[in-house]
Amino acid sequence: MKLQSYIIADNIISPLGFSTEENFGQLKQMKTGVQRLEKSDLSAEPVCAAVIDQQRLDDEFKKLNASKAYTRLEQLFILSINDTLKQNPAIEIRSKKTLLILSSTKGNIDLLDPEHKGKFDKKRLFLWETGNVITEHFDNPNKALIVSNACISGVLAIILGKRLLEENNYDTIIVSGGDIMTHFVVSGFQSFKAVSNEVCKPYDAARDGISLGEACGTVVLTNDRSKIKGTAITVKGGSSSNDANHISGPSRTGDGLLLAIEKTLKEANMDASQVAYISGHGTATLYNDEMEAQAITTAKLQDVPMNSLKSYFGHTLGAAGIVESIVGIQSMRSNTLIGTYNYSQPGVTMPVNIIKETTGSTVDNCLKTAAGFGGCNAAVLFAKEA
């Protein structure tokens, strides 16, 4: 019998709040964190983005009485991980059996901006150094494992956590994903003409691009069942794949994502008819949402209730897979499915079952999907323990 991966604590920091509960409360009421910013450091023109309030971040971080200086992203990681430790005292972060996995696409990329030059050592630009800074802060004896694989990084990091727990070299794995909003990232997506002028509209007929966002999410996994608090939820399966089609566009057929979904269900020992809920990638670009609908339909999952959270959080890049997985997990705990903000008219060619309004429903499992630049796809399945 394989060792299981149980979820024993989690946290989301986003414009909607600094804990999973605070975020989920806002989502239940279908409140979005994406705002139109008329003037900002992010863009010369007005831009819609989900940005964490700086005053709140300063206030929350001050409470930790940290003795050293940390970058904005490091502060988010530290606050997010710290909240999980408070939730569950069974997490021994100083133990050699506890590993930290970090997921980020761009790390401290804001430090490249001339405005930040000299505030921190150049070494801080390297993601492995971000790992060192975080493990040192928490006095964790292991080198953090860093995943940087575009927009599937968060889902991949959770899958890695599950796999490493099966090997039993660790008994606890803290998976934390974060990315911040920067001029760097916003200007790049604008150059692709991929950013919507409004709050994005996942799967909708009028969708016209993404909203970007910043967030940090942490989920703590263990193979030690005695550490569970509350509902026992496990990571049942997960897989990644590549479309081998184009570096900045998904395959038309969704065959790569389909492969990741099929391998995930096989590992979870489930068939499509047993899936209760899909937390989609749903970036609200024409191609992504269509590709996903193709993959979901080919996998015979088109009737399963599905949402995208991108119109609440924006696309949070390396955080997305973790933050959105945590919302899925919270949906399972509270048997509540979150409606897709800004979705009104079906806009994909396949009849996928997009959740419009937040509703109560038994949610025994959640399939989370992701796709990203470089042709990568990933899926992971969470389930309540039978």
Next chain:
Amino acid sequence: MSDVNYISAFCRISSGKVNVNHSIMFTGEAGEEPAAFIKSVYKHYQLNYPKFYKMDRLCQLAFIASELLLKDNKLTEKYNREEIAIVISNSSASLEIDTEHQQTISDKANYFPSPAVFVYTLPNILIGEIAIRNLIKGENTFFIFDKFDAQFTASYINSLLNSGRAESCIAGWVEFYEGNYEAFLYTVEKTPGVTRTEHTAEQLLNLYK
């Protein structure tokens, strides 16, 4: 099936030299710039892949290493494309091209970023380039380490193969930053291949050093 896996072939590119399976196959001119050296390897082997010229230097380096690695060890002829994994790591992620993108946007009132540059500001794009070239669809993961982590790489890829999540793997390390570059790509299979070297951390360090 046995739990033993093999480094069945490898390609090491560093300091102006191309080493494939223990043979120095090509040596660049003394003092050649890294970017020029990579292009001369491409030309020497007549790799003929027009997309090469669109790639950033990190991807170009990964591309030529993967071409030379797979030239005589065509994984796609032996394995289902969906069962070939690609697991690669480096230290600087995409900082080389990140710096280039940053330069195009440094004037915040008047900036013109290029999508052709921005698309390369993710390290896993090099996995995508190898996947596209070879139509490989299996597991893919890009890790960041301060230096090549033979211990983790060996143990993670062995468990991918031994758990049946992949039948073979293209693995290794590709770095290009501020004039420093190196590529070390290798294939992992259940069969010994030409190098007949067991896939362990110790053997990896022997080949990498």
